[in-house]
Amino acid sequence: MVLLQVKRGDENLFIYETSVDDDTTHVIRDITAIYNGRLKVYRVCSEIEELIEHGTMLPPEMVGLTDEQILELKLKDIWAEKCIPAGGFVTNKDPLGRRNGQQPQEKMREILKKAMEDAKSFIDKKLVAARQPLQLKNVSEALNLLRGAITIVYPMQLPPHDIIRMEFNNTEDLNGTQASREVIEPAKAQLWFAGKQILSEQKLHKYVGRNDKTKVVVKINKQGEGPPGREAVLTEDMRKRMMAEAYRRQEQLKKLEQDDDDEYLNSTWADSSSLKRKVHGMDNVRFRIGQ
Template sequence: MEELAKHGTLLPPNIMGLTDEQVEELKLVDEWGEKCVPSGGWTFNKDPIGRRNGRQPNEHMQDVIKRTTEEAKTMVSKKQVQAGVCLTQKMVQDALDILRGAILIVYPMNLPPHEVIRHEFENTEDLSGMQASLEVIEVTQAQLWFSGKEMYRGKKMADYLGRNEKTKVIVKLQKQGQGPPGREPVISEEDRKQMMLHAYRRQEELKVLERPSLFVKLK
């Protein structure tokens, strides 16, 4: 979504990756780019990696995409756990719905059929051979792990933790057959940074103390 706001819609597969000279020489045209024009017009902002057509929506439409994207991220953020909010399938669907609504505001004619964002909304994206495919786990192949132990299907959290409602634990999702996931670090990232900073300062102090003293002989 951020790239869409910056550089417009995705180029067709037969143009993507080609230089401007090659496109001109082969007389290729981004026909969907001509049809799917953002509301309020656009300005050219070339995509440095050559995936998008560079037709950046105006500032107001960019803001619509950015604000909606932030709202959707907040709805499914890990911070919801700290607020005691349980993530549900409906919340995920609601986040997708507001993103879809924002797209229809900016692109009333919808996105090109080859646009990956559209495929995401329609659940038709082909992730074969892509890194993202490794992050998708089929329900039948999913395993939950807690404290280095697999949580078996049909069991409840109470079977492992008892009925203490105030207990908070980290449960990880793993693909079947991959074994237990990596353990959580003992200290937080922020604590680790502070410890490294303290160690560095202490090291600098020791360097000063270890320097030989300079004596000046007075005549």
């Protein structure tokens, strides 16, 4: 099976395993789904971090309002009494005014933290260095792990307007957010290899060759972004090794040059006592120790 090392720009994301005889339409669709799925996992984890600290989301009409404004407008969070974390809560007011301030108890917080840690490990970029492929089912497992932890802590579920619940139900609205710029719509996804776009409805071997036991770098982007930059001829690790070797060689040359400069000191004409020995007829005298 060929390994496709997927990048977005210069950032390593994951490795996708497939066959050179696979259809490029299927490959592009799968890689795009994994790419977007990883983003979803990280978005959910980011919101769970806020949930751990400040509880569930306030209704949209209350978000960002001060306590005085809420009283003045006679608004009430009807979900605060329904969606109470298991074991109760402690009050920890959200300075951003996004969440209701009902922080889960420490034991429940630990459950959520452990779930986040495990979920992130399923899709970690470190898997690239380990040459471990990532599949769509791994992304689903990460999301299911997070969903299960939320169910344990909030057996009555989260409010329908909570971003985490919306993410799980695929009803999230990312318009106007930074996340919307990161997500790639399947219909607009493009895959590139060696500066050449991999077109749909082709066989993968048309682009990467027929060697089914190799690893190549492909880059994903959106329509309209143009061709991504080509891979550097030398990797960062190779460049560092070459610089270290060049420095070592330079130091060797310096040492040899210094040795050559001092070599004349071993010559007889450079001996300051040579003339004196000749005058006394001791120029060719050799001494033997012990005789």
